[in-house]
Amino acid sequence: MFTGIVQGTATLVSVADKENFRTFEMALPPExxxxxxTGASVAHNGACLTVTAIEGSHVWVDLMRETLRLTNLGAVAVGDRINIERAARFGDEIGGHAMSGHVVCMAELVELEEAPNNRRLWFEVPAAYGRFLFDKGYIGVDGISLTIGEVRQDDGRAPRFCVNLIPETLARTTLGDRKPGDNVNIEIDPQTQAIVETVERVMASRG
Structure with a gap:
């Protein structure tokens, strides 16, 4: 389990590509x-990956076909930074919300609004996930637990939502580097998903 509180960023040092498979060598902060x-779970841009080797501060992880299909990790290049969170332990403070590290889709950054000391980002998600978005609901964006500021689901357009970022989030994570056109990994709040799907099943059963 993860909390969505990113603990730092890691730099991608090398990539070994095979057919539908990648191996990353990451340089992690010493702390x-x-x-x-080895065998530990670590969230990379919100995607739970298993550590396969460790040498000093360098860590290796493997990415399989499904991870490459669903996440933005297939597009990162050597030198890029990636948000990192170690798995939560019993007794840890949960400052964000419970997250599984299972990315469901990517969202495109479509608009960026700058204001003094903060930034608002608008993301567009695939239509199938719009029903899980609610004003003031939780969402995972590149592994970061964030509160949705507003949702727009206009006719004929893909669903959009915005998040408002304080300087600490911009400094601690990679969201400060994101530009319109970039894709981010999305994890829907599992409690919200469970409630929505349960209500949908009940309503369907009643005709």
């Missing part, structure tokens, strides 16, 4: 390597 062992 994120303490106690890390």
């Amino acid at each position: 994120l390597c303490e106690g890390l062992e």
